[in-house]
Amino acid sequence: MALVEARELTKVFRRPDKDPGLRGAVKHLFTRRYTDKVAVDHVNLEIEAGEAVAYVGPNGAGKSTTVKLLSGILVPSSGEVRIDGLSPRKDRMAVAHRIGVLFGQRTQLWWDLPVSESLAVLRDIYGIDHGTYKRRLARFDEVLGLDEVLPVLGRKLSLGQRMRADLAAALLHAPPVVYLDEPTIGLDLAVKDRVREFFRTVRDEGTTVMLTSHDLGDIEGFCRRLVIIDSGRIIFDGDLEAVKDAFARERILNVETESVVPLERLRDALPGAAVEPGETPTQFAVRFDRFAMTAGQAVTALAPLTNLVDFHVDEPSIEDVIRRVYSGELELDAV
Amino acid sequence: MKGLTGYRAYRAHARAAALSALAYRGSFLLALGGVAFQLIALLAVWRVLLGNGDAGSIGGFDWPHMRSYLLVAFATGALVGGFVDFRMSHRIRSGLVSLDLVKPVDYQRARLWECIGGVWIEAVVIVAVAGLAVLFTGPPQLPAAPEFGLFAVSMVALVPLKFVVSYLTTLACFWTENFVGVLWARQALTGLLSGALVPLAFFPGWLATAAQWSPFAGLTSTPALIFIGQATGRHALLLVAAQLGWLTLLWFAARALFDRALRRLTVHGG
Amino acid sequence: MTTLRLLRLYIRLLGAHMRSLLEYENDFWIMMAGTVLMQVVNVAFLAAIFAKVPAINGWSFWAVVAMFAMVAIAEGVGSLFFEGMWNLAWQINQADLDYMLVRPYPIVLQVSSMQIGINGLSNIVTGGIMLGAALTHIDAHWTPARVVLGIVVLLSAIVIKVAINLATNAASFWMQSPSPLFAFAVHQAGDLARFPLSVYPLALKATLGFALPFAFVSFFPVSYILGHGSAWVGLLTPLVAVYCVAVAAWVFKRGLRRYESSGS
Numbered sequence: 001m002a003l004v005e006a007r008e009l010t011k012v013f014r015r016p017d018k019d020p021g022l023r024g025a026v027k028h029l030f031t032r033r034y035t036d037k038v039a040v041d042h043v044n045l046e047i048e049a050g051e052a053v054a055y056v057g058p059n060g061a062g063k064s065t066t067v068k069l070l071s072g073i074l075v076p077s078s079g080e081v082r083i084d085g086l087s088p089r090k091d092r093m094a095v096a097h098r099i100g101v102l103f104g105q106r107t108q109l110w111w112d113l114p115v116s117e118s119l120a121v122l123r124d125i126y127g128i129d130h131g132t133y134k135r136r137l138a139r140f141d142e143v144l145g146l147d148e149v150l151p152v153l154g155r156k157l158s159l160g161q162r163m164r165a166d167l168a169a170a171l172l173h174a175p176p177v178v179y180l181d182e183p184t185i186g187l188d189l190a191v192k193d194r195v196r197e198f199f200r201t202v203r204d205e206g207t208t209v210m211l212t213s214h215d216l217g218d219i220e221g222f223c224r225r226l227v228i229i230d231s232g233r234i235i236f237d238g239d240l241e242a243v244k245d246a247f248a249r250e251r252i253l254n255v256e257t258e259s260v261v262p263l264e265r266l267r268d269a270l271p272g273a274a275v276e277p278g279e280t281p282t283q284f285a286v287r288f289d290r291f292a293m294t295a296g297q298a299v300t301a302l303a304p305l306t307n308l309v310d311f312h313v314d315e316p317s318i319e320d321v322i323r324r325v326y327s328g329e330l331e332l333d334a335v
Numbered sequence: 336m337k338g339l340t341g342y343r344a345y346r347a348h349a350r351a352a353a354l355s356a357l358a359y360r361g362s363f364l365l366a367l368g369g370v371a372f373q374l375i376a377l378l379a380v381w382r383v384l385l386g387n388g389d390a391g392s393i394g395g396f397d398w399p400h401m402r403s404y405l406l407v408a409f410a411t412g413a414l415v416g417g418f419v420d421f422r423m424s425h426r427i428r429s430g431l432v433s434l435d436l437v438k439p440v441d442y443q444r445a446r447l448w449e450c451i452g453g454v455w456i457e458a459v460v461i462v463a464v465a466g467l468a469v470l471f472t473g474p475p476q477l478p479a480a481p482e483f484g485l486f487a488v489s490m491v492a493l494v495p496l497k498f499v500v501s502y503l504t505t506l507a508c509f510w511t512e513n514f515v516g517v518l519w520a521r522q523a524l525t526g527l528l529s530g531a532l533v534p535l536a537f538f539p540g541w542l543a544t545a546a547q548w549s550p551f552a553g554l555t556s557t558p559a560l561i562f563i564g565q566a567t568g569r570h571a572l573l574l575v576a577a578q579l580g581w582l583t584l585l586w587f588a589a590r591a592l593f594d595r596a597l598r599r600l601t602v603h604g605g
Numbered sequence: 606m607t608t609l610r611l612l613r614l615y616i617r618l619l620g621a622h623m624r625s626l627l628e629y630e631n632d633f634w635i636m637m638a639g640t641v642l643m644q645v646v647n648v649a650f651l652a653a654i655f656a657k658v659p660a661i662n663g664w665s666f667w668a669v670v671a672m673f674a675m676v677a678i679a680e681g682v683g684s685l686f687f688e689g690m691w692n693l694a695w696q697i698n699q700a701d702l703d704y705m706l707v708r709p710y711p712i713v714l715q716v717s718s719m720q721i722g723i724n725g726l727s728n729i730v731t732g733g734i735m736l737g738a739a740l741t742h743i744d745a746h747w748t749p750a751r752v753v754l755g756i757v758v759l760l761s762a763i764v765i766k767v768a769i770n771l772a773t774n775a776a777s778f779w780m781q782s783p784s785p786l787f788a789f790a791v792h793q794a795g796d797l798a799r800f801p802l803s804v805y806p807l808a809l810k811a812t813l814g815f816a817l818p819f820a821f822v823s824f825f826p827v828s829y830i831l832g833h834g835s836a837w838v839g840l841l842t843p844l845v846a847v848y849c850v851a852v853a854a855w856v857f858k859r860g861l862r863r864y865e866s867s868g869s
Contacts, residue, residue: 013867073706075865093606096709108704110719112625121621124614125710361786369793376797379804384658394657513632516639516724523639523646532646537653 001085002046003208004070004177009079011040011065011232039065041232042079049176052199052209054223054240056321062232063212064103067179070210071101083177097126100175102166104182109154115165116150119172126173133172140168143198160191167198171207178202181212196222216315220244228321243321252314253286253298254278258307269301282309344440345448352422352452359418360456366417367460374409374464377532378402394537400563401534403475406468407559408531410461410490415497419450420505420518427508436597443502443589450498478564485571489558492578496553499585500525506589509596530556536565550585553578606709614710618718619686626723637727644731647673647799662803668831671739673799675759675823677732679766685725687717687767694777694785702864713771713857745832755830758839761846762826765818768849769795771857778860795819803834821845 017033040062047053057063068074070081072088072095081088088095109118123133140146144164152161163183170178180199184192192215199222203209211223219226219240226243228236260281267275273288286298295313302308356363385391385398396404423446426432435442469475477483500521507517526532528551535543535556546552557574560566566574627633648670655666664672693716696702705715745751773788780787798819802810813820821842829839 068703071707073703073865075862092706093709096707099707101704101707103703106699106701106703110621113621117621117624121618122708124617125708361782362784365786365789365793368790369796372793372796375809376800379806379809380654380661380800383662383804384654511632511635512629513635516632516636519639519724520635520642523643527646527649532650533653537657539656 003049003084004045004047004210005080005082006043006045006066006070007080007082009040009043009045009066009069009081010038010077011062011069011074012077013037013039038232040069040076043229043232043234045227045234045237047177047208047210049208050203050206051225052203052223053211053225053227054219055210055212055227055229056214056219057229061229063229064181066229067101067181067210067212071099071179072096097173098175098177100170100173100178102170102178102180102183104163104180104185107154107157107162107166108169109157109162109165111155112153114151114153115157115161118154118165119150119169122169122172128173136172136174137168140171143201144168144194159186160188163187163191163195167195171202175207177208177210179210179212182214183211184213184215184218192217249289249291251288251290251295253288253295253311254314255284255286255299255302255311256280256309257282257284257302257305258309261306265305266302269305270298273298344438345444348440348445348448349452352449353455356418356453356456362421363416363418363453363456364460366421367413367457370409370412370416371464373412373531374405377405377408381405394534395565396534396536399476400565402468402472403563404534404559406465406475407562408555409464411493411497411529411555411558412531413457413461413464414454415450415494415501416457419453419498420501422449423502423505424508424514424518427505428512428514432600443586443593446502447495447498450501451494454494476564478562478567482561482564482567482571485575486558486561489553489561489575489578492575492582493553493558496550496578496582496585499582499589500550500554503585503589503592506592506596509599525551525554528552529554530559534560547574548577550578550581553581611711611714615714615718618715619721622719622721626721633723636724640724640727641731644673644677644728644735647677648735662801664801664833665743667739667742668827668833669799669801670735671743671827671831672801672823674732674735674739675762675827676766676795676799677728678736678759679763679822681725681728681730681732682763683725683767683770684722684728686721687770688722688725689717689719690771690774691785691788692716692719693774694780694788695783697777697864698781698783702861706865712861713854717771740830743831745830754840758826758829758842761843762822764846765842765849766795766822768846768853769817769819769822772849772853775853775857775860778863791817795822798823818845818849 014034014036017035043062043066055063055066065074069076070083070088072081072092075089083095084098086095086098109115110121113121119137123130128136137146144167146164146168149157149161149165157165167183170180183199184195187195196218199209199211199218203222209223211218213219223240226236226238226240227234256278263275263277263284266284266286270286270288270293272292273286276285276287278284288298299308299311381401382398384393385396385401391397426435432442435445438445478486504517504521505514508514511517528546528549530546530552531554535546535552537543538546547556552574557566557578561571561574651666651669651673654661655669659665661669690713696716702712702716705712708715769791770788773791774785776787777785794817797805797809798813802813802820802824805813810820813824825839826842827839828834829836829842
């Protein structure tokens with residue numbers, strides 16, 4: 001039996017369809033009209049113990065809603081959720097001990113308490129003994145540098161400090177399952193690296209992780225499995241490496257030329273790459289496979305044709321992957 | 336020139352406050368609710384005590400007079416109500432005051448105009464309640480013409496006077512985080528000493544006299560007594576003069592205190 | 606989770622906020638002073654009336670003081686131990702209940718323990734003094750049985766006030782406002798209960814007796830303890846308390862379910 005199971009999980013939000021203002025409110029009293037928004041549409045998901053799953057999708061796709069359904073914060077309109085065989089609705093207390101949650105946009109720390117006190121309160125709520133607690137705090141300090149954050153009041157934390165503290169709070173009771181919803185949002189690179197290293201430690205200890213993020217860097221080197229959701233439906237569920245091999249090899253070299261060069265000549269100069277026009281007659285995008293060609297080689301190939309005023313190299317984002325999968329370009333192991 | 340452009344700026348403050356009163360009407364009406372419930376309770380109690388108009392009289396008040404007194408007390412309580420305290424104190428506690436201080440308007444006067452802007456909604460409620468009262472109990476006995484004029488003056492002076500008392504209280508925000516405690520203390524004191532809870536005549540002699548000539552009297556007792564005819568002629572005139580005198584004194588005291596508060600702000604930081 | 610653990614954790618949660626409260630010593634004393642002053646003014650107000658009048662509908666000065674005292678004590682307990690529920694409207698508005706739903710502790714207790722209203726302490730003490738003074742000035746025939754029942758009735762009255770607070774704050778689940786306007790309004794209406802119920806017209810009496818049973822916070826409990834009027838009704842207070850707690854719990858549960866099904 002999988003540790004986390006979602007079967008035909010559906011969540012429909014019913015919003016009253018009101019015209020704005022007083023007139024609309026009165027009208028609504030007589031003729032009730034609702035619009036149904038299907039946020040999560042018959043999602044089937046099985047996560048085995050120890051897996052690290054990336055759960056991605058465009059904004060509004062239903063990612064956060066799924067996480068809330070899987071943690072018992074929202075009740076499904078239909079379908080089932082099972083955590084370790086338990087229903088979050090019926091056995092809320094038991095499930096609470098088995099899951100940890102981090103919502104990147106919001107903190108669970110108390111505003112008027114120092115972080116150390118917030119964690120101590122959580123320790124007592126979860127019933128963790130002092131020895132284990134000390135040990136875990138020491139571990140958090142090792143990987144996240146938590147000690148410097150401990151005395152700071154909740155409301156005075158910087159974003160980086162807050163995220164580290166919230167991670168500690170989410171994992172304090174060493175739950176077997178952890179949901180991380182946008183855990184690196186707004187963080188600077190130094191903190192991101194630290195936090196990502198922490199994720200790897202967590203996974204290596206056997207915790208099952210479900211990670212929602214817009215940042216490919218969070219997922220790479222951490223999640224084996226990629227699940228893509230769009231408009232409430234899972235449109236892809238498969239191996240991340242396979243996807244990367246097929247897609248993440250691509251690079252885009254954006255160039256701005258000094259003089260206008262006809263597209264054909266550029267294409268002749270760069271066989272094996274796809275050249276597309278840019279926004280102005282002197283801008284072009286060169287798409288190439290980085291294992292077949294390097295950016296340097298591309299630039300060298302263009303040099304005889306014209307001087308280059310400016311150029312930069314783009315890496316594909318997870319959004320590009322999603323777009324590609326959605327448009328049908330990527331079909332591997334589709335659901 | 337400065338006076339003219341200044342006036343327009345202040346009117347803008349008033350207008351903004353008038354609109355915000357509408358937007359925050361929930362909280363606004365809630366502040367009025369407290370005064371309303373107090374009115375109901377006191378009306379009920381005094382009706383029982385004064386025997387429903389059967390020639391009973393206590394402390395010089397019979398039922399029709401007490402009823403009118405309580406209604407005026409309601410009106411004075413509703414004007415410049417609790418919402419004003421919170422709006423002003425919120426500015427300071429939230430740090431918005433730093434934005435205000437940069438504007439080319441006098442801080443105290445700007446707050447006064449905001450207060451005036453909010454008065455319209457309070458006035459509407461007062462008229463509604465007065466209308467209901469008249470409906471149930473018939474029109475009240477109005478005082479003679481000169482006294483009525485004094486009553487009107489007193490009611491008009493009430494607005495800036497209540498404002499400056501509120502304003503002084505909110506300045507406490509510069510010295511303490513716990514504005515609520517200060518507010519409760521002030522509300523308790525003014526409630527008692529202004530005659531809003533019980534006419535000043537009911538206090539022992541020394542207290543009654545002290546209260547009558549204190550700034551508090553102008554908040555409820557003075558206009559109420561003039562309206563029901565218990566203060567007439569020279570006495571009424573003196574009371575209103577005292578009210579205006581206190582208004583002037585407190586206005587300038589507030590300016591002095593604000594300057595000290597600012598100095599403290601710049602010394603201690605945000 | 607056992608009841609004992611529930612209770613111990615609750616004290617623990619409350620206690621966490623105590624330290625941050627005591628940090629600002631000046632503010633602490635200002636708060637205390639403000640609330641004490643409020644009760645002093647109440648007593649002065651009553652003294653002024655009763656200087657000219659022997660009784661209100663048969664209720665003497667000390668009897669009415671006892672009623673004011675009950676309201677103060679009940680209010681104080683609510684502030685000291687359950688202040689957090691006044692934040693519920695804001696929490697719902699900000700969707701801050703999410704994390705609470707994931708912790709293994711009842712949400713209603715997490716919410717109400719979020720804050721301590723230290724003014725509750727001064728209200729309890731001042732109210733206690735008022736009540737004590739009132740009791741010494743009234744002849745009531747005290748038997749051990751009466752004392753025990755009296756205490757039960759008093760405790761029930763406090764429970765009723767807290768339950769009404771909870772139920773009205775739980776109404777926030779259905780409202781969009783970030784502040785507990787409805788709960789505040791009802792709270793202010795509760796001030797009417799400081800006076801003997803008999804002064805009010807029938808409609809108001811019925812409201813305060815049944816719909817919003819504030820009458821059972823002060824009037825009926827004090828009636829029983831002083832042996833005034835229909836004292837036997839005061840004995841119903843514990844039953845009313847049970848009823849109020851049940852209603853409050855039900856409203857909160859329904860509200861929570863609404864939160865869980867509609868998000869925010």
